[in-house]
Amino acid sequence: xxxxxxxxxxxxxxxxxxxxxxxxxxxxxxxxxxxxxxxxxxxxxxxxxxxxxxxxxxxxxxxxxxxxxxxxxxxxxxxxxxxxxxxxxxxxxxxxxxxxxxxxxxxxxxxxxxxxxxxxxxxxxxxxxxxxxxxxxxxxxxxxxxxxxxxxxxxxxxxxxxxxxxxxxxxxxxxxxxxxxxxxxxxxxxxxxxxxxxxxxxxxxxxxxxxxxxxxxxxxxxxxxxxxxxxxxxxxxxxxxxxxxxxxxxxxxxxxxxxxxxxxxxxxxxxxxxxxxxxxxxxxxxxxxxxxxxxxxxxxxxxxxxxxxxxxxxxxxxxxxxxxxxxxxxxxxxxxxxxxxxxxxxxxxxxxxxxxxxxxxxxxxxxxxxxxxxxxxxxxxxxxxxxxxxxxxxxxxxxxxxxxxxxxxxxxxxxxxxxxxxxxxxxxxxxxxxxxxxxxxxx
Amino acid sequence: xxxxxxxxxxxxxxxxxxxxxxxxxxxxxxxxxxxxxxxxxxxxxxxxxxxxxxxxxxxxxxxxxxxxxxxxxxxxxxxxxxxxxxxxxxxxxxxxxxxxxxxxxxxxxxxxx
Numbered sequence: 001x002x003x004x005x006x007x008x009x010x011x012x013x014x015x016x017x018x019x020x021x022x023x024x025x026x027x028x029x030x031x032x033x034x035x036x037x038x039x040x041x042x043x044x045x046x047x048x049x050x051x052x053x054x055x056x057x058x059x060x061x062x063x064x065x066x067x068x069x070x071x072x073x074x075x076x077x078x079x080x081x082x083x084x085x086x087x088x089x090x091x092x093x094x095x096x097x098x099x100x101x102x103x104x105x106x107x108x109x110x111x112x113x114x115x116x117x118x119x120x121x122x123x124x125x126x127x128x129x130x131x132x133x134x135x136x137x138x139x140x141x142x143x144x145x146x147x148x149x150x151x152x153x154x155x156x157x158x159x160x161x162x163x164x165x166x167x168x169x170x171x172x173x174x175x176x177x178x179x180x181x182x183x184x185x186x187x188x189x190x191x192x193x194x195x196x197x198x199x200x201x202x203x204x205x206x207x208x209x210x211x212x213x214x215x216x217x218x219x220x221x222x223x224x225x226x227x228x229x230x231x232x233x234x235x236x237x238x239x240x241x242x243x244x245x246x247x248x249x250x251x252x253x254x255x256x257x258x259x260x261x262x263x264x265x266x267x268x269x270x271x272x273x274x275x276x277x278x279x280x281x282x283x284x285x286x287x288x289x290x291x292x293x294x295x296x297x298x299x300x301x302x303x304x305x306x307x308x309x310x311x312x313x314x315x316x317x318x319x320x321x322x323x324x325x326x327x328x329x330x331x332x333x334x335x336x337x338x339x340x341x342x343x344x345x346x347x348x349x350x351x352x353x354x355x356x357x358x359x360x361x362x363x364x365x366x367x368x369x370x371x372x373x374x375x376x377x378x379x380x381x382x383x384x385x386x387x388x389x390x391x392x393x394x395x396x397x398x399x400x401x402x403x404x405x406x407x408x409x410x411x412x413x414x415x416x417x418x419x420x421x422x423x424x425x426x427x428x429x430x431x432x433x434x435x436x437x438x439x440x441x442x443x
Numbered sequence: 444x445x446x447x448x449x450x451x452x453x454x455x456x457x458x459x460x461x462x463x464x465x466x467x468x469x470x471x472x473x474x475x476x477x478x479x480x481x482x483x484x485x486x487x488x489x490x491x492x493x494x495x496x497x498x499x500x501x502x503x504x505x506x507x508x509x510x511x512x513x514x515x516x517x518x519x520x521x522x523x524x525x526x527x528x529x530x531x532x533x534x535x536x537x538x539x540x541x542x543x544x545x546x547x548x549x550x551x552x553x554x555x556x
Contacts, residue, residue, distance in 0.1 A: 424461075425457070440475070
């Protein structure tokens with residue numbers, strides 16, 4: 001069996017190598033300024049993954065901290081391997097299967113881009129790695145919805161399949177030059193840094209998974225208090241910092257567009273946190289640290305699709321709107337009774353939808369003028385809203401449907417929902433044979 | 444009045460706690476402790492099997508009136524055991540309790556428990 005696998009792998013490699021010939025370098029030179037910013041951004045986006053691990057890890061009970069942080073690190077490992085093998089080719093290769101995904105054999109193991117400099121004047125390696133970090137963090141976000149109750153093996157299989165069958169197609173539609181959402185309407189569906197691709201896709205999948213797997217044992221009757229809010233705040237801070245790479249890097253440039261994206265990212269995060277804090281003060285009389293962290297994230301998620309097109313005032317509004325709507329969504333969750341443990345849907349799903357739709361009303365006039373010029377007439381806010389709604393609707397429908405199938409397959413084969421006995425012992429002991437906290441008291 | 448002190452494996456805490464609540468023993472104190480028993484706890488550390496010196500355990504302190512001693516002890520034994528029982532499943536100590544005072548009301552003795 002082992003031999004069979006080895007030989008078939010070698011065969012695949014040989015077939016892929018065959019395409020490597022006949023490829024020649026283009027006559028574009030590297031711009032060192034852009035390249036160094038993109039290298040920095042790539043590192044910043046990767047920093048968000050341990051940031052997310054800390055954010056989520058601090059929110060679960062002491063017995064699940066390692067298991068939860070391993071969900072983020074597991075994504076770093078699995079998608080880190082999968083992206084250069086298949087993900088990049090599936091996402092950014094030319095359309096196949098009527099545009100469902102892309103595929104470019106020479107991108108297998110990134111072998112075809114060894115000398116490639118892109119038209120944006122950066123080596124294609126930087127672009128491929130930058131995009132790879134987005135592919136890593138997206139499935140890691142889903143883990144927040146089913147924290148404290150999944151089998152590690154099943155989780156790994158699920159995110160690998162999800163990355164291939166959900167992330168890559170949506171990424172291709174929205175960001176590849178020949179993707180159908182990229183070319184929808186006058187200037188395409190606006191998704192600057194991943195409102196649909198990253199946040200809506202992961203948020204919706206989280207909701208579907210939380211419903212499919214059922215609630216944690218004892219939810220919502222028993223209190224499940226966070227084990228370490230200090231770590232959660234540190235993680236939220238790292239996410240905010242990393243988000244500058246996430247958004248400002250998504251300009252794939254180092255110029256005015258980058259500066260705009262960075263400014264609105266900062267403003268939306270602050271505005272989201274500020275709004276959440278005020279809402280909590282009015283509603284409960286106390287501003288919680290978890291509220292501030294959630295507000296930061298809600299603002300950042302909402303500005304993600306919009307960072308290229310809205311001016312600072314729009315960013316302020318988007319952050320505030322997202323914070324209020326996410327706050328209400330999380331209150332509603334308790335009423336509806338489904339167990340989205342760490343609010344992956346409540347913040348990323350809802351925040352992403354709010355950002356992708358509401359950005360339409362704050363687009364800077366020069367962008368709208370360009371769009372009108374491009375269609376050779378007028379281009380109204382409502383026409384763009386239609387485009388945005390299409391992108392959001394397609395993402396929700398596709399991510400929900402395919403994720404449900406994948407969840408079903410993984411649950412029936414490897415098993416995704418953890419056994420009751422293991423859930424009571426905690427993921428750290430049952431899945432990893434380790435313990436996270438030394439002498440911190442259990443909760 | 445007795446003070447029941449149980450040393451149990453950390454991964455059985457939820458099982459024991461839930462069983463105690465089922466048995467109507469709801470007033471407990473839980474702390475994390477480390478110590479030695481007969482057990483050599485094998486854990487994985489960077490791929491190596493190692494036996495650490497001090498083994499993490501959970502300690503339960505439960506003060507009960509005399510008639511509740513047996514039910515408490517039986518419940519802990521049943522819930523803390525791995526399968527039919529393994530080395531490392533823990534220990535229970537029972538000591539006489541001289542006095543018990545509820546701070547809020549200054550009640551003393553049995554009713555304060």
